[in-house]
Amino acid sequence: MSQNSLLLRLSINAFNQLRTFEEIYTDNYARLHNVAVKMVGDRENASDIVQEVFIGLYEKLSGGTVVLYLNTYLYRATLNKCFDCINRQKRYSTLEVVPENSVEDGSLESRERKVVIRRALSKLKPVERAILIMYSEDFSYKEISDATGIRFSSVGKTLARTLDKMENQLKSQRYELY
C-alpha cells in the first residue's frame, strides 16, 4: 500500500462527489472516535475500533467497491465493532465496565460526574446506548435508524424509552438532571 494509492481520487458518495480517502479520514475520525469512546468506555479500545473501521473502508475502496452511503457505512461499522467489543468485555470481565484509564482531566467533582454517567450508560443495552450516544451527537432519526438498524418509525419511541431509562439510572445514582 503506497502513499500514492491514498491519493487516488475515489468516487464514493451518492452525489458522486470525489473525495480522497485522506479527506474522509480527517473529516470523520474525531466524531467516530467520540461515539466509540462513549460506547465502549475507554480510549484505547475506541482508537482500535475506529482504526479497524478505516482499514476496512480502505480495503473496500481500493478493492473497487463503491460505498454509496459513506456516513451510514462508517457509523454502522463502528457501532457493530463496538457491540463486539462490549460482548468481549462482558465475556472476559466480571468487573463493572467503567474502566479506570478513561478518567479525563478536570476537577474531582467533574470526574465523579463522568464516572456516574458512564456507569448509567453501561447499564443500558448496547443498542440503547448507541441510540442515546448518536442522539447526543445531534444525529437525525434517519441517521440513527441507518446506523443502528432500528426501523425509522420506531426511533422516536425507542429513544423516549431509552431517555426514561437513562434518567432513572442517573437519578438512582443521585445525579441531578434538573
Added chain:
Amino acid sequence: MNCIDKDILQRYLDGEMDPDQKAQVDKHLKECQPCRIQLELLQTRAVQIKKALKSLSDKEAVRPLLSSMVDGKRSVIESKELQHKNASGNGWKPVTRLFYGIAVACAIILLFLYTPWIKPEESQDVIQMQAVIQEVDANRPYSEQETVITVIDPDGKVTYLK
C-alpha cells in the same frame, strides 16, 4: 381531547414530525397545560442528558497519521488477532472449550483404566502331581527304609523316584 404520548412529544421536540402531525400537536399544546409542562420537562431532560453525554467526549483524542495506520495495518490486524486468541485461550468458544476439555479428561481416564500397566508374568512353573508313598518303621534305621516318590508331569508321564 386525549393527551399526547411521550414518544410523540419527543419526536415533536426533535423536529422529526411531518407538518400535518406537527400542526395537530401545536393545536393540542395550545389547549393543554399538562402537555405543555410535559414537553418542557422532556426538553430539559433531553438537553441535560445530551450535555452529560457530551461531557464524556474525548477531547484529547489524537488522530494517528494515516500513512502509519495504512502501512502498518497488517501488523495491527495480526497483533489484534493474536490478542483475541490469547484472550480466549485458543480461539474456541468457552462452551466448545469446556466440551473438548471434558472429552480429553474422559479419554485419559479410560486409557488409564484399560491399560494393562502390569501384565501378570506367564507362569514358568510346571504343574506336577506328586505323591510320597512311604511306610515308616520306627524301629529300623532311616537309611534302610525305602521312600518312593511318584511324579506325574503335565504330559501324564509318571516317574517313580526312589
